[in-house]
Each structure stands twice: as structure tokens, then as C-alpha cells.
Amino acid sequence: MEKIVKIVKLGHDDSNLIYWLSRSFIQRLEELEKLRNEVNQRMYGNQQGFQRVYRVVKREQC
Template identity: 40%
Template sequence: MAKVCRKVSIKNQPSDFAYWQSRSYEERLACLEEIRQEYHGWKNITEQRLQRVYTIVKR
């Protein structure tokens, strides 16, 4: 698959709305579900940290 990159001015940028309107509802829902799953994956990621252990010593 060849990577394609186009440089366009903001004024001549194609509309995202028109693109998604041209897709079937099944395709739009599939993409929405993919975005939703990706978001929940990012949301639930926590950084691994060292566990702290506390000990109480009687003096």
C-alpha cells in the first residue's frame, strides 16, 4: 500500500461531513465503535508504579 500525502490550503480542504454522509450507516457505525473502543482503552490505562509498603514500628 502506497502512502499518500496531500498539501491543501484550509480554504480548499474537503468537508469531513460530506465524506461521512457518503458512507453507509453500517460503515459509520463500525467506525464509531472503533473510536469508542480506542477511547475506553486510553481511559483505563494507568501507569505502573512501585508499590509502597508501610510498616508500623513500636518505639
């Protein structure tokens, strides 16, 4: 198998855009979720949940 390298200017390669436009909305969301999970796994490891807990308190006006 022969390697082929194609050099293009940034923003001039439409193959990526064409690929994503050919996918359905659901397929794009599923891939986005998969990428988000991969990034979170790399950055945070096995940590799950919120880093902080906030409590919302309703104040009465004076």
C-alpha cells in the same frame, strides 16, 4: 511529494461531512464503535466491566 496545507474557518470545510454522508449507516456505526474502543483503551487501559455493582430492590409500599 509536496505538502499542501489548506486553512479554512471552523465549520466551513465540508469535505468531512461529505465523506461521512457517503458512508452507509452500518459503516458509520462500525467506525464509531472503533473510535469508542480506542478512547476507552486510552482512558481505562485493560480495566473491564463496571466500576460499581448496583442491586435493584423492589420495595413494598406501606
